[in-house]
Every structure is written in structure tokens, then in C-alpha cells.
Amino acid sequence: xxxxxxxxxxxxxxxxxxxxxxxxxxxxxxxxxxxxxxxxxxxxxxxxxxxxxxxxxxxxxxxxxxxxxxxxxxxxxxxxxxxxxxxxxxxxxxxxxxxxxxxxxxxxxxxxxxxxxxxxxxxxxxxxxxxxxxxxxxxxxxxxxxxxxxxxxxxxxxxxxxxxxxxxxxxxxxxxxxxxxxxxxxxxxxxxxxxxxxxxxxxxxxxxxxxxxxxxxxxxxxxxxxxxxxxxxxxxxxxxxxxxxxxxxxxxxxxxxxxxxxxxxxxxxxxxxxxxxxxxxxxxxxxxxxxxxxxxxxxxxxxxxxxxxxxxxxxxxxxxxxxxxx
Numbered sequence: 001x002x003x004x005x006x007x008x009x010x011x012x013x014x015x016x017x018x019x020x021x022x023x024x025x026x027x028x029x030x031x032x033x034x035x036x037x038x039x040x041x042x043x044x045x046x047x048x049x050x051x052x053x054x055x056x057x058x059x060x061x062x063x064x065x066x067x068x069x070x071x072x073x074x075x076x077x078x079x080x081x082x083x084x085x086x087x088x089x090x091x092x093x094x095x096x097x098x099x100x101x102x103x104x105x106x107x108x109x110x111x112x113x114x115x116x117x118x119x120x121x122x123x124x125x126x127x128x129x130x131x132x133x134x135x136x137x138x139x140x141x142x143x144x145x146x147x148x149x150x151x152x153x154x155x156x157x158x159x160x161x162x163x164x165x166x167x168x169x170x171x172x173x174x175x176x177x178x179x180x181x182x183x184x185x186x187x188x189x190x191x192x193x194x195x196x197x198x199x200x201x202x203x204x205x206x207x208x209x210x211x212x213x214x215x216x217x218x219x220x221x222x223x224x225x226x227x228x229x230x231x232x233x234x235x236x237x238x239x240x241x242x243x244x245x246x247x248x249x250x251x252x253x254x255x256x257x258x259x260x261x262x263x264x265x266x267x268x269x270x271x272x273x274x275x276x277x278x279x280x281x282x283x284x285x286x287x288x289x290x291x292x293x294x295x296x297x298x299x300x301x302x303x304x305x306x307x308x309x310x311x312x313x314x315x316x317x318x319x320x321x322x323x324x325x326x
Contacts (some may be wrong), residue, residue: 046070046163049083056120059084059149062166069163073108073154082153085164089142092171097150098136099164108160109136110287116149123148128157134162141171169198174223177200179253179286182226187308190237195299198222203288205248205260214263219244220291220298224253227287227306229279234307235287236276243267243291243298249277250286261285265292 012316028311049071052157053060060070062085074081089095099111103317110133114125123140130136133155139158142148174179206212220243227235227249239247248263250256262277 007109010185042165044301050113052080053084056084056086056116056149059086061086062150062164063087064075064089064166064168064304067165068152069102070161071102071152071163072161073111073152073159080153080157081159082151083164084151085151085166086147086149087166087168088147089145089168090170091142091145093142093168094171095140095142095148096136096138096167096169097151097164098130098138099134099162100130102138102161102163108154108158108162109133110155110158111162112153112155113137113164114151115140116151117144117148118149118249120149142168142255166199173199176224177222178222179226182286183225185225185227185272185287185306187233187306189305190302193300194223194301196223196243196289197299199223199297201295201301203250203253203256203290205246205250205256205263207257212257213260214246214248214265216246216265216292218248218265218288218290218292219294220244220246220296222288222290225287225289227279227285230281230309231279231282232309233279235279235304237302237304238272239264239289239300239302240270240272240276241289241298241300242270243290243296243300244293245271245273245298245300246292247273247275248288248290249275250288251283253286269298272310 011229028319046067046069047062050060052058054077064087068085071083073083095115097113097115099113101107112125112127113135115123115137117123124137126135126137128135129138150164150166176183201219201221203222204218205214206217208217210216239245246263248260250259251261252259262275264273264275267273289300289302
């Protein structure tokens with residue numbers, strides 16, 4: 001058995017909030033090695049906090065998809081230190097911003113966050129929606145296209161380190177969120193990368209329990225590629241996700257659990273999954289890049305090759321070759 005299941009409190013120490021910001025907090029899943037599954041997206045970049053940033057006028061630009069780290073609620077500031085960051089979003093984007101520990105010692109422990117519009121008005125605020133006493137504003141719908149601000153402070157007189165993350169997703173998922181818009185996978189060498197934070201959960205190779213073509217369910221956000229395979233074509237790929245990756249091939253997107261022909265989910269978050277499959281018949285297949293945890297996501301890479309067997313339009317014979325020279 002790869003995993004055992006337990007409903008545990010959302011403040012489980014082993015989990016960081018960026019690891020579960022896109023997950024179902026009622027169904028945290030624990031691995032057999034006593035680590036929580038990781039749904040943590042590998043964000044674009046760590047941006048170190050720079051002072052002064054203690055007002056809207058001096059807010060530090062962070063940008064969607066980045067992490068503010070390292071960052072510190074300073075000692076001795078009067079009034080107490082508040083760190084401000086700014087970013088731009090489009091109307092209708094789903095904004096998620098939260099804080100978490102950036103280490104095991106010297107951390108602030110209890111944060112408060114506020115989301116402001118471009119005029120300084122408070123749009124949303126939170127104190128303890130994250131794990132423990134950390135803060136989270138999740139899925140706030142941006143009311144306009146333009147500049148926004150986030151203020152990050154400690155509760156009371158606490159000081160110390162922390163990190164903050166920011167994600168902005170369009171209201172409509174990308175086309176290859178579902179099979180109807182699946183991206184065609186070309187023959188030849190493959191080196192692809194992306195992220196599933198802004199996708200939705202549409203497919204799983206197994207409805208519940210263990211078994212099926214991967215051994216487990218895959219209830220995370222998924223991205224779909226289409227393979228127009230010829231008989232004896234072969235796919236050999238390595239899929240690595242910052243979440244607990246699951247990769248599988250299906251033939252009917254309306255019935256993924258009964259039409260999964262091959263899959264892999266043998267490792268944990270951040271480790272590679274290897275999938276090799278020879279297509280027995282010509283037809284359309286769908287390659288799904290997924291993650292195990294409920295509503296989880298991650299940044300991923302896919303490397304390998306789709307080896308296509310070329311079918312000659314006319315079989316060459318000695319007679320046909322000689323006829324060319326007559």
C-alpha cells in the first residue's frame with residue numbers, strides 16, 4: 001500500500017499552507033512515510049522583501065505567481081510593522097494570497113492580511129483561515145483590471161520571519177483543462193512544462209480506493225494532451241510534478257475509470273513517474289497529467305518521446321524500384 005488515509009486537523013504541522021491552498025482541507029492525506037502529500041506548486045520565483053515597504057505608497061511589487069521570501073515583521077517598529085506588496089490582476093481573476101512559516105525558528109506564527117483596491121479601500125481581510133494562526137484569502141474575484149495591494153502584519157506585538165504567496169487564476173480554465181480542448185502531442189522528442197493551479201479536477205483513473213491502471217485515485221487538477229496514435233506507436237515519458245503526480249492514458253473521457261489503458265503513480269510529490277506504452281491499435285488517446293490529492297495542483301515537467309511508426313503509402317518492391325529506371 002502506498003498511502004493510508006486520515007482526516008486530520010488543518011493545522012497539521014507537516015503541511016505548509018502553500019501545499020494545501022488548493023486542496024480540500026477536510027480530507028488531508030498522509031503518506032506511509034509519515035509525510036503529508038504535497039500539493040505545493042513550485043512558484044515562479046522567491047522575491048526577497050525589501051524595505052521600506054510599510055505603506056501603500058512604498059509597496060513592493062510582487063506579481064502573481066511569486067513568493068515573498070525571506071520576509072520579516074520587524075522588531076521595534078512604531079507603529080507595528082506592516083509589509084505591503086502590490087500586483088496587477090484582470091477583472092474576474094481568482095486571487096489567492098496567504099502566509100506561512102519560512103523555517104522552523106524565529107517565525108512570526110500569527111499573521112493578519114488585508115487585500116486593498118487601487119484607492120486603498122479594503123476588499124477582503126483574514127486572520128486565521130490558514131493552518132494554525134496563519135492567514136489566507138482564497139479565490140477572491142477581482143472586480144476590475146488594474147493594481148491591487150496586500151498588507152501583511154502580525155497579530156498583536158509578535159515579530160519574526162514568514163513568507164507570503166500570491167496566485168491569480170483566470171475565471172475560465174485553459175482549453176486543455178478538458179479532453180474537448182486537449183493539446184495534440186506531436187511525434188518525436190518531448191520536453192514540456194507547465195502548472196495546474198488554474199485548471200480544474202475533471203478526471204480520475206479510479207473512483208475510490210486502490211486499484212485501476214495507476215493503483216490510486218487522482219483527484220487533483222488535471223491537464224489533457226491528445227495522441228492520434230498509429231498502431232505500434234510508442235510513448236515513453238517521465239512526468240515530474242511538485243504535487244504527488246499521477247499520469248495515465250484513457251480512450252473515453254466520459255468513462256476514464258473503465259478506459260484507462262496505462263498509468264503510473266508509484267512515487268510521492270516531487271519524484272518522477274515513468275510511463276511506457278505501445279499503442280495496440282490506431283486511434284485517439286488522451287494523456288492526462290494529474291495529481292493525487294483532492295483539488296491539488298503543481299508545476300510539472302514531461303520529458304521523453306512519442307515514437308511514431310511511419311506507414312509507407314506504397315510498399316517498395318524490386319519491380320517498382322526497377323520501373324523507375326525504365
